[in-house]
Amino acid sequence: MIDPSSTKLVSKTTEQSSTGESVQPDISYIKRIDEQSLMHLFDGILKKKPLFIDRERLSTSYIPATLPHREQEITELANILAPALDLNAPSNIIVYGKPGVGKTAAITLVGKELERKAIEIGKRVSVIHINCQYTGTLYRILNTLAQQFIDNLSNDRPFIGLPTDEVYAKTLSLLDTTNRAVIIVLDEIDKLKEDTALYLLTRINNDLHNTKVSIIGISNNLCFTDPLDARVKSSLSQETIVFNPYNAEQLQDILRTRSQQALKPDVLSVEVIPLCAALAAQEHGDARKALDLLRVSIEIAERKCDHAVSSKHVRLAQNKIEKDRIAEVIHSLPAQERLLVHAIRVLQRYNKHMGNPSAMITGELYSQYAEISKTVHYTPLSQRRVADFISELDSLGIISAKVISKGRYGTTREIQLMVPLTELEHILQDDEFTEELGHIKMKNQTKLL
């Protein structure tokens, strides 16, 4: 976030000093801002009565000491992992469950307890968490693993620029220096880009003498093992644990427990927790969503200086979360994909103007995109590539793209904007292409009119 006023300050002062004359930058107006507003900038905020005691407790990254309604899964995990304390390799586990059902939290909790217990009884047990979304190749996984065991005092460095088999060999030698158990947690294991990685990792114990390794794979996708090699599949899923979605009542429990620790008493109206829970339960019982909703509701109430949070704040929070998400997604898109969003915007505006309620189709959208690209002096990408962008925008929830057959007139995708047009236009207001495309929209419309 860049504060526009601060950029103005910078540009003004540099402008003055760049004239070449030895003039001191005029800072009188800065003083004015200081004295008149900045001095009191935080006063009002500080005067507001905070509703939080400990905001962190409602953060999705906070891992509480207990996880309500996950006792059974935690016990199961602990039973399977217990052999690690005798330096035996526990069975490999696959943990399934939708986002926000406590998979990662439960495993982190059990992992920490396992490491603590190991220290207590004088054994070496390490639990290493790797997110395959960011570390999706064998090479990177090996590097991450190796880094955990590199002796800080030695000169060993992470290896880059070596053949993968050499990195594998070096990682093994680092792992195998002493008797220990290592549990590798592969979060979002379905994002792993190489099947060979799983093959090697599940057979790693054959190449080790002192260390025992076992794998915990976490996946949202129940079918992710389907395309895998049968040997990998059986070795990876020796044990399977499924985390079912929380229902609304369980979500209420979670929210109550957390808010008791996070908030001052009597801050929440009675309907708030049931409403947050119900809204999150609609989306596959996602506790993260429920917590976000509650936290943002409280923040909104706090900002409005309200003494209690009501359903009104929850609704506002729900809107805000969705708007922020869409805006963030669109702003972070690469230029070509944003040009496609502009094409959608222009077509949607045109259709609305013409009173034409029908959805866009791929061919139509591609032509509009190509025209817009040329206007801003970009080379339009191939239709194949743009088809992938359309799928991506669909999965991001910005549009809905449905494959339909128009019979003799071919197969296409019917594309509908899922964000209100005015909101999309608002989001694109400060986009780098908007100004240049402003007149095109008009030209296009008059031409088509």
Add this chain to the structure above:
DNA sequence: CCTCCACCGGAACGTGAGGAGT
């Protein structure tokens, strides 16, 4: 019933940036 359109979407491949060892 068959044809055929306008795409879909998988597969294979190319390119170039970037990082670090040799």
Add this chain to the structure above:
DNA sequence: ACTCCTCACGTTCCGGTGGAGG
């Protein structure tokens, strides 16, 4: 300078696909 790798981004090719229309 070269090697060995990842990774992002893109293209071309081509076998489907499903229903309107002949």
